[in-house]
Amino acid sequence: MAYLELEKLHKEFGDFTAIEEIDVSVQAGEFLSLLGPSGCGKTTALRIVAGFERPTSGRVVVEGKDLTHVPPNHRDMGMVFQAYSLFPNMNAADNVEFGLRVRGQNGAERRKRVEELLELVGLTAAAKRYPHQLSGGMQQRVALARALAIEPRVLLLDEPLSALDAKVRVQLREEIRRLQTQLGITTLYVTHDQEEALSISDRVAVLSQGQIEQIGAPAEIYNAPGTPFVAEFIGTMNRLEATVSDEGRVQVNGTVLPVTEARGLPRGERVLVLVRPEILELQRADGAASAALVGDVVAHIFLGAITRVKVDAGEYELSADLPGHKAAELPVGSRVAASFPADGGRVLALSEQPATSGAQAPAGR
C-alpha cells in the first residue's frame, strides 16, 4: 500500500466539477507533482489533502489511516503557499517556531530546531528579520522551513514559486528538491509550469478538467505522452493528422511517412502523429528524400542554444529545433523538406482528440 492515497477523490462546487474521481498513490519519500492548466483541479486536490476542502466523495489515506474527515490542524501536513503566508507580526525565527510552540515542545529544543531549519534553508543571518524585510525568495524559504519544522507526514506545496522572478524560481526549485531528497519527505507539489514539474519530480500527474490524463516519470510524460492533451501541454509538439496506409506507414496529405508505432494498426485508421521539434529534421527541398513534408521556412525564433524554425507546410505549420549554425543555412523563404526517424513519432488514436481539442496548446519554452 502506498504512503499517501487519494481514492476516488471527487469534488463539486455547485454545478462545477473540480475533480472527477481521481486516484493517486504516492510512495513514501516520493516527490509527485500535480501539473495542469489553471482550473484543472490540481489546487483543489492539494487543498483536500491539506484538509481545507472536504471532498464530495472519496478518501484521503495516509499510512493506512483515513484522514478525510480530520480537521487540517490535526493532519500534520506541512504546507507552503503561493505567497504572503508568513505571519507578518513574527520574525523569521518566530514563524518557524510557531508550529513547534503549538506542539508544546520545550524552549531549548525548540530554539535548536529553529536554528537547524534556518540553516537548512540558508537563512541563519535573517532569523530576526520580519517578513516585510525579506525578499520574495527568502519569504518562501522561511515558509518552507516553517512547514518542515513540524516534521510533517506529507509536504504540500501550492505553486510556491509562481510569485518569484525567473532566476530565483530556478534556484529555489533545485533547493526544494535537494531538501526533499535529503530529508526523504513525501511531497505533493502543485504547479502549472511544466518545466518546473519535469525538472524536480519523481513522477508527474498531468491533470485536465478535473481528470488525470497521465501519471508517470518526467521522461515518460515527455517522450511518451499518453493523450493528445499531454502531448500538447508538455513542451511543444508537431501534430499531424494521418491515415495508416501500410504496415508501419502513415499517409499525411499524400506523403507517406514510416512510423514504427503505426505497426499493427488496421489500414485506413485515422491517427494522430506527434513529433517533437527537436526530432524533426530539415533539409533543403532539392535533395530531399520522398518521405518528407515539404514547405517554406516562415520564421526563425532564437531560443539561445537552439533556434526554432517554423515551416509552413500547407495544412500544417511545423516547428523544428536546430542548432544555430544549421538554422542559418535555412533562411526564411527557403524551401525545405521535414522528416523524422521512424521511431521518433508518437502515434495516438485520433478518436481521443475531440475531448481535448479545446485544450490550450501552450507555447514551448
Added chain:
Amino acid sequence: MSKSGWFWVAIGLLYFLLPLAATAEFSLKDGDSYSFAAYREILDDPQFRDTFFLSLKLAAVTIFVALLLFVPTVYWVHLRLPHLRPLVQFLCALPFVVPPIVLIVGILYVYNYKWVPANYLGSPYYLIPGYVVLGFPFMFFALDNAFRAIDVHTLTEASQSLGAGWTRTLLRVILPNISAGAFAGAFLTFALVMGEFTMASLALFSTFPTYINYIGQTKANPAAALTIISFGITWLALLGILLVGRRPGRTAVQVGGTH
C-alpha cells in the same frame, strides 16, 4: 504648494484654531488678569471626578464588549461569509442614520422585559448596549479595513496547517495583525463614549458629557476650561490612533515578494 494653496490652508487653520484660541483665552480669564482658577475649580469639583471616571469606566467596558463582538464577527465574515459583507456593512452603518433618541427609546422598551435584572437597570452600565450599538460603525469600519489589508485566508490556513486551532489562530496570528484597526476602533469608541450626551441625559445618568452640559449652563469660565479639557481628551485619542497605526512590525503591509 502654490501660494493660493497656502492661502486656503491658512483660512482652514484660522477657522479651526480661532474658536479654540478664543475658548482657551476665555478659560484663563480671571477678572482682569489670567489664571488657572477655572481649571482648578473644575478639577477640584468632586462631580467632575465622579462623572469623568464613570465615563472612563463605561468607555473601557464598551470597548471590551465591542471588540469581543466584532473581532470574531468581522474575521468570520471575511473568512467564510464574504457575500454577507455588504449586509453587515449596511447594518453597522445604521447608527449613523438612526438618531440616538430612537435608539434609547428602543432600548428602554427592550429593558421593560421581565428578564432584565432590576439592579442592572439602576446602574449606569445600563448605557453600555446603547454605546456598543452607537459604536458599530466605528468599530466595524476600522476592523474591516484592517482585515482587508491582510490575507485572512492564507494566514488562517497557514496557522491551521501548523496545528493551531481557532483560538490560537485568532489570538496569535490574526489579532496581532489587525491590532492597528482594533486600536483605531477602540479610540474612536472611546471618543464617542466620552462625548455621548443624548442617551445618558435621557436615561438620567450623570456622565462626563452631561456634566459638561451642566457646567456649560451654569458657570461661564469653568465651562470654557472644561471644553478645552474634553477637546484634549479627544485629541489624545486621535493621536493614539496615529501612533499605533505607525508602529513598525505591526503594520500588515508586506513590501517584500514580487507580485
